[in-house]
Amino acid sequence: MRMLLDLFERLHPLVGNGGKLKALKPVVEATENFFFAPATVTVDSPHVRDALDLKRFMILVAFALAPCVVASVYFFGLRVLAMILVSYAVGGAIEVLFAIVRKEEINEGFLVTGLIFPLTLPPALPLWAVGVGVAIGVVLGKELFGGTGRNLFNPALVGRCLLAIGYPALMAGSWLAAGEGLTGRLLQYVDASTVNAVTSATPLGAAKHGVFASVGDLFWGNVAGSAGETSAIAIIVGGILLVITRVANWRTVAGVLGSFALLNAVLHQAAPQTFAPVGWNLCAGGLLFGAFFMATDPVTSPVTNGGKWVYAIIIGVVTLLIRSMTGYVEGVMFAILLGNISAPLIDEIVVRLRLRRLAHEG
Amino acid sequence: MRFRGGYNLRVKGRPSAAVEVLPEPDTLYLPLWSRRFKFTEICVKEGERVKAGRVLARDPASFNVPLLAPRGGVVRLKAADGHVVLENVVVAPEEPLSEADGLPHAPDKVVRSGKARHKLLALGAWQFFSDAHTGALPDPSGQPKAVIVSTLRFEPFLARGDVQITKRLVNFTRGLEHIQSLLEYQPIYLVLPQLKSDLADRVREITRGYAWVNIIHVPPRYPFDNPALLARHLKLKHDPKEPVWAVNVDGVLAVDRALTLSRPCTVRLISLGGPAVADPKHMKTIPGYPLRKLLDGRLTDPAVRVLNGGGLTDSPFEQEQLGIGAECVGITVLPELREREFLGFMRPGADRRSYSACFLSALLPLAPLRIDTAMRGERRACVSCGFCEEVCPAGIMPHLIHKYLYRDGLEEAEAARVELCIGCGLCSFVCPSKIELRRQMLDAQAKIRELQAEEVHS
Numbered sequence: 088m089r090m091l092l093d094l095f096e097r098l099h100p101l102v103g104n105g106g107k108l109k110a111l112k113p114v115v116e117a118t119e120n121f122f123f124a125p126a127t128v129t130v131d132s133p134h135v136r137d138a139l140d141l142k143r144f145m146i147l148v149a150f151a152l153a154p155c156v157v158a159s160v161y162f163f164g165l166r167v168l169a170m171i172l173v174s175y176a177v178g179g180a181i182e183v184l185f186a187i188v189r190k191e192e193i194n195e196g197f198l199v200t201g202l203i204f205p206l207t208l209p210p211a212l213p214l215w216a217v218g219v220g221v222a223i224g225v226v227l228g229k230e231l232f233g234g235t236g237r238n239l240f241n242p243a244l245v246g247r248c249l250l251a252i253g254y255p256a257l258m259a260g261s262w263l264a265a266g267e268g269l270t271g272r273l274l275q276y277v278d279a280s281t282v283n284a285v286t287s288a289t290p291l292g293a294a295k296h297g298v299f300a301s302v303g304d305l306f307w308g309n310v311a312g313s314a315g316e317t318s319a320i321a322i323i324v325g326g327i328l329l330v331i332t333r334v335a336n337w338r339t340v341a342g343v344l345g346s347f348a349l350l351n352a353v354l355h356q357a358a359p360q361t362f363a364p365v366g367w368n369l370c371a372g373g374l375l376f377g378a379f380f381m382a383t384d385p386v387t388s389p390v391t392n393g394g395k396w397v398y399a400i401i402i403g404v405v406t407l408l409i410r411s412m413t414g415y416v417e418g419v420m421f422a423i424l425l426g427n428i429s430a431p432l433i434d435e436i437v438v439r440l441r442l443r444r445l446a447h448e449g
Numbered sequence: 450m451r452f453r454g455g456y457n458l459r460v461k462g463r464p465s466a467a468v469e470v471l472p473e474p475d476t477l478y479l480p481l482w483s484r485r486f487k488f489t490e491i492c493v494k495e496g497e498r499v500k501a502g503r504v505l506a507r508d509p510a511s512f513n514v515p516l517l518a519p520r521g522g523v524v525r526l527k528a529a530d531g532h533v534v535l536e537n538v539v540v541a542p543e544e545p546l547s548e549a550d551g552l553p554h555a556p557d558k559v560v561r562s563g564k565a566r567h568k569l570l571a572l573g574a575w576q577f578f579s580d581a582h583t584g585a586l587p588d589p590s591g592q593p594k595a596v597i598v599s600t601l602r603f604e605p606f607l608a609r610g611d612v613q614i615t616k617r618l619v620n621f622t623r624g625l626e627h628i629q630s631l632l633e634y635q636p637i638y639l640v641l642p643q644l645k646s647d648l649a650d651r652v653r654e655i656t657r658g659y660a661w662v663n664i665i666h667v668p669p670r671y672p673f674d675n676p677a678l679l680a681r682h683l684k685l686k687h688d689p690k691e692p693v694w695a696v697n698v699d700g701v702l703a704v705d706r707a708l709t710l711s712r713p714c715t716v717r718l719i720s721l722g723g724p725a726v727a728d729p730k731h732m733k734t735i736p737g738y739p740l741r742k743l744l745d746g747r748l749t750d751p752a753v754r755v756l757n758g759g760g761l762t763d764s765p766f767e768q769e770q771l772g773i774g775a776e777c778v779g780i781t782v783l784p785e786l787r788e789r790e791f792l793g794f795m796r797p798g799a800d801r802r803s804y805s806a807c808f809l810s811a812l813l814p815l816a817p818l819r820i821d822t823a824m825r826g827e828r829r830a831c832v833s834c835g836f837c838e839e840v841c842p843a844g845i846m847p848h849l850i851h852k853y854l855y856r857d858g859l860e861e862a863e864a865a866r867v868e869l870c871i872g873c874g875l876c877s878f879v880c881p882s883k884i885e886l887r888r889q890m891l892d893a894q895a896k897i898r899e900l901q902a903e904e905v906h907s
Contacts, residue, residue, distance in 0.1 A: 088791050120827060124793035127824040128786050131888045133761040133874035134754060135458070135605075135783060138801035138808060139881045140826020142794035144834070147807055192827060236830030236882070333805045336835070390833035390848055438849060445844065445866045449681045 095119040113186040117193035141235075145195040147334050149202050151325035152380065156206070158308050158318035162265040163210035164272035167314050170205035170217045178204070178221040185230045196235030196242075196386075200225065203380060204243040206315025207373065207420075208250070209261035211277060216257060220246040240427045241387045244420055251420070262287050265309040265317060287311040291372045291416045294363060305370035316373040326379030335383035338392060342399020343378040344369065347407050354407070362411050374406060377419035387427045391437040398433055402426040450682045454842040455670040456875050458605045458761075460802055460818045464720040464779075466612050467730040477535040477737030478772030479516060481506060484757075485586055485776065486576070488516040493533070497524045502572075502713035505533045511586045516775055517573045519715035519735035529771055535737065562631045565708055566590060572707040573714040576776065577700025581676035581685070581693035592635070594691040595683070596628060599640040600652070600698050601667060601674035604759030606722030606781040611648050612731050613698045613718050621698065622655050624705035628696070629661050637662050638683060642669045671761070672873035678842055681869075699778075720779035723760065724820050725750040737772040744782070752785040754822050761874035786823040804836060804879040829882040837876035837886055843869045847876040847886045854889050859896060867893045 095115070102112040121142075129136060159167045178201045186193045204221050224246020232238040251258050264287035266272030289311045290300040300310050308318025316322070329335035348369060354362040362368070369375070382388060382402050389398050402422045409418025481488045488506035490513075493499060499522065504515040522535030569575040570589045580587045581597055600610040614621050629637060639656060641649045643666040656662045665683070667673045676695035685693045696704075703714035715735050722729040727749050734743065744755065757766045757774065760781045790796070798808030802818045810818060837847040845866050853861040867890050876886040 092789065121792075123789035123791060125824060125827050126786070126789055127827070128822045129824055131877075131885055132756075132763060133878045133887065134756060134765075134781075134822055135760050135820050135878070136823070136825050136883065137803050137805075137879050137881070138798065138825050139803045139805050139879075140794065140883065141829045141832065141881050142826065143798075143807050144805075144832070144881050146794055192829070194829065196832075234830065236832045332807045332811075333836075334807065385834045386832050388833075390835050390838070391846075392835070438846070441846070442865060445869070446864075448844065448866065449686070449869050 092123060095123070110187055113191065113193050114183060117186075141195045142198075144334055145198040147332055148199045148329065148380070151329045151334075152202055152206065152315070154321035154325045155315040155318065155376070156202075158321040159206060159210065159314040161271040161273055162308055162317060163263050163314055164266065164275040164277045166276050166278055167205065167210060169214060169276075170208065170210075170212070170314065171202060173214045173217045174205045174221045175201040177218040178225045181222060181225045181230065185234070189234075191234070194235040196229070197225070199384075200229070200242045203315075204246055207243060207247045207313050207376070207381075209258055210263045210314045211261040212250075212258065213261075213278075216250060216254060220250040222246075223249045236386055238386060239431070240424060241381055241384050244381060244424055244427075248420055248424060262289055262292075262311045264311055267309060271309075289372070289416065291410065294371070295416060299363070299367065300371070302367050302370060305367065313373060313376075316376040319370040319375055322375045322379055326375070329379060329383065335379060336385070336388075336392075336395055338395040339383045339388055339399045340378050342396050343382050343403040343406075344374075346400040346403030347374065347378075348403075350404055351407055354411070362407075368407070368410070372410070372417045373419040377402070377406070377423055381419075382423050382426060387430060389430045389434040389437065391434055391441070393440075394430070394433040394437040397437075398426045398430055401429060450665060450667065452668060452670070452673050452678075452682070452842065453844055454840045454875070455668075455673055456804060456840045456879070457603070457670050458802065458878075459814075460605070460724060460820045462606050462722050462724040462726060462729050462781075462820075464606065464608065464612075464722040464729040464731055466609070466615075468612060468718065468733055469730060470733045471738060471743065473520075473538065473540055474737075474739055474742060475536075475538055476739065477520060477522065477538055477735070478529055478739055479505060479518075479533045479535065479737035480770050480772060480774050481516070481531050481533065483774040483776040485579075485584070486511050486514055486516075488514075488775075491526065491533070493524045493526075495524060495526045498522070499524060499535070502715070504571075512570065512575075512589055514576050514586060515571060515573060516736075517713045517715050519713075519737060530769055532771055533737075563590065565627070565631060568711065569704060569707050572712065574700065574703035574707040577703050577714075578694050578696050579676065581680040581695040582687040583692075584676075587692050587694055592633065592691065593694040594688065595635050595680075595685055596632070596637045596694045596696065597640060597676055597679050597683070598625065598628070598637055598696055598698075598701060599674055599676065599679070601640055601642055601669075602697065602778070603669065603671040603674045604761055605671065606720065606729070607759040607779040608718065608720035608731055610698045611646070613702065614652070615648060617702060618651060618655065620702050620705045620709075621652075623709060624701035624703075625656070625659070625662065627704045627708045628701065629659075632661075638679070639664050640667055640674070640679060641665070643667055644669055672842055672871065672875070675842070675871050675873060677871045681843075697778075717773070717777060719773070719777050721747065721782070722779065723756075723782040725753045725782040725784040734773060736775045736777070739772055740766065740770065743773070743780075748782060750784040750787075752787070754783045754785055756781040756783065761878060762872060784821045786821050804840065805881075824883055826881065826883045828884070831882055831884060834881060836879040836881070840875040840879050842873060842875070843871055845869050847890065850890055850893070851884060851886055854893055859893060859900075862890075862893050863897055868897065870894065 098115050101108045102115045182197045224242045228240050228242030228245030229238040304310050306319045330337045348365050351365045405422035406418045409415050486508040488508050490507040492504045499518050501521045503518045506516040507513045520538045522538040525534040528534040566589045575589050602610050639662050680693045706714050756763050800819045850862045850865050850867050870890040874887045
């Protein structure tokens with residue numbers, strides 16, 4: 088430990104002003120602060136600060152995703168790990184590149200994007216497509232806006248959306264039947280060469296033809312679907328951790344799921360042919376994953392609590408409508424992107440109302 | 450009253466109710482400045498022997514507030530920069546001061562209770578008062594809109610109000626009566642904590658007969674004791690001509706001492722708290738008490754930061770300051786950051802406190818929690834987590850104001866009511882992106898006031 092710290096201290100003059108490796112400063116700094124808590128101390132009051140920083144904030148999302156990762160490796164095989172690796176490598180490289188060019192710090196946001204992105208993809212998608220997707224997502228969805236904290240859209244969803252539009256056949260052909268039995272696909276590596284043998288319709292796709300997977304299967308996750316979205320229980324366990332630690336705001340989760348379930352219940356009574364039962368619909372597809380892990384991204388959701396409710400209800404309602412009433416099989420992705428784009432407007436309205444009330448205070 | 454936001458930082462270092470009377474010093478170092486005052490007008494000569502209670506210096510900018518000699522001694526003006534030093538300090542039996550000792554005649558001002566008010570100023574009791582909205586010293590001859598008497602101090606590691614009141618309830622109520630006699634018909638709001646305690650019950654019992662005392666209950670959470678916040682909740686608007694006076698228990702006791710006994714008020718009950726203090730408690734001391742002597746042998750860490758006040762709003766003692774200042778309410782000692790934790794952000798974190806529940810400590814309310822001067826993270830862009838808005842007791846949106854100020858939108862910040870910020874520091878405390886929200890908002894307030902002043906002049 089001491090040796091490592093000494094090494095970093097010896098690097099300081101090299102990356103400092105006038106040093107030979109000045110360009111690499113963000114990389115050295117980020118690595119150092121990854122291993123060792125930052126050496127900065129408070130200057131201004133408050134002289135004590137909360138222990139929470141963005142690293143912790145972001146790593147908690149990664150921790151909360153662990154059950155999903157385990158479930159997806161179990162159901163879809165070791166290749167999921169390769170997808171995660173590619174995503175982290177390509178996306179991380181882009182993040183570092185932008186940091187060096189901008190002479191800014193490397194941002195922790197990528198800890199989340201790099202992991203969440205592959206989990207939203209069909210599990211047999213070729214690795215080059217994973218790399219292309221994450222590159223598009225990080226560059227277009229985040230870096231062009233100025234990096235974490237300034238982006239309008241969830242970067243992982245931007246990447247996934249453009250893959251879905253750019254390579255529809257590839258995406259549709261990369262679904263995989265979930266592994267069965269004690270070991271599932273834990274010991275398998277299923278890639279594009281074998282995918283034709285195992286390709287499978289997702290529950291939502293099958294439901295369009297009147298074939299419904301059992302709710303039990305949806306709950307545990309042994310159905311086809313995006314790598315991380317199939318196991319409702321794994322998502323709920325991780326999601327609850329996020330809500331309890333307050334990294335994810337409970338209002339967003341409750342708003343998305345609540346509005347979805349409520350509208351679904353009403354419409355199911357009216358048109359049971361078009362709208363699946365509530366319990367089934369809640370567990371199917373990417374709704375839970377989206378509600379817990381993607382809609383709750385603080386940067387791309389409204390900052391005001393009132394705004395969060397509106398935003399969440401938009402997502403819940405639009406998801407249901409796209410899913411049940413359009414040619415698209417799943418609507419979560421579009422619904423969240425729509426929510427993202429309306430977030431600034433929602434915030435603007437809520438903020439104006441708040442400021443009007445505040446105007447006469449004090 | 451309904452409050453919003455606020456947060457109690459639960460870490461070790463809160464002063465206990467014990468009060469230690471410090472041993473008498475040989476030499477006193479009285480700083481010629483304090484939080485609000487600059488005692489620029491020196492009233493004694495080098496080598497002069499003065500009695501206790503003698504005016505050593507005044508602040509002409511603040512209604513001539515005096516700096517009183519807490520003990521008798523020999524004056525040294527050049528012994529330490531910015532201090533009046535008293536050598537060969539003696540504890541003489543205290544006597545009421547006469548005009549011959551430097552208590553000047555009451556000025557011929559036609560103010561009700563003018564004499565009493567003058568006495569408060571001359572005997573050092575007036576400096577315990579502040580304007581609830583601005584924190585400045587109110588005009589001793591003015592009439593307030595109301596008086597807020599607070600028994601609370603919630604800032605982490607500061608003196609608890611109840612310690613002072615317990616043994617001196619009679620003096621406290623007599624002090625309240627004195628304050629009432631300064632007023633015409635204005636209400637006195639007595640602020641008590643919203644919890645069951647024998648002390649609060651006794652205070653309630655005693656003040657029941659006082660029609661002019663309105664008791665208000667405040668949830669025991671930082672910073673609900675803030676005078677500006679209380680004034681706002683009482684719907685008392687800021688009006689420079691009719692300020693709201695705010696005073697704490699120590700001020701009421703000083704009023705009683707000045708007006709009942711005609712004696713100078715130089716004793717201060719301060720707190721010594723913070724995680725680096727071996728035995729956090731209260732101390733009975735006097736201005737000028739040597740800081741080094743006070744801290745000697747009481748600290749647990751070799752490297753510490755000593756704050757002149759509480760941990761969330763106050764600053765470290767200036768390096769040249771040698772003795773306790775005239776306005777000191779407490780001293781907070783924080784350990785400096787010692788070692789950089791290996792992979793700190795991935796650890797369970799049973800030993801660190803957070804507003805969020807992102808560490809294991811959230812499940813262990815009794816865990817020994819570490820706190821020091823570490824920033825505990827790197828400066829990042831705002832991620833709109835909304836924590837600052839949640840804890841803000843003033844009901845403003847620090848994240849929004851930060852974004853406005855980031856693009857030089859001072860007018861927008863003004864429209865977002867940046868001036869409602871009371872500077873409690875909670876937003877900066879909770880911010881995971883480590884943005885200096887408090888500093889930015891206070892700077893914006895100063896800039897706005899500056900512009901307003903320019904407008905008046907032009």
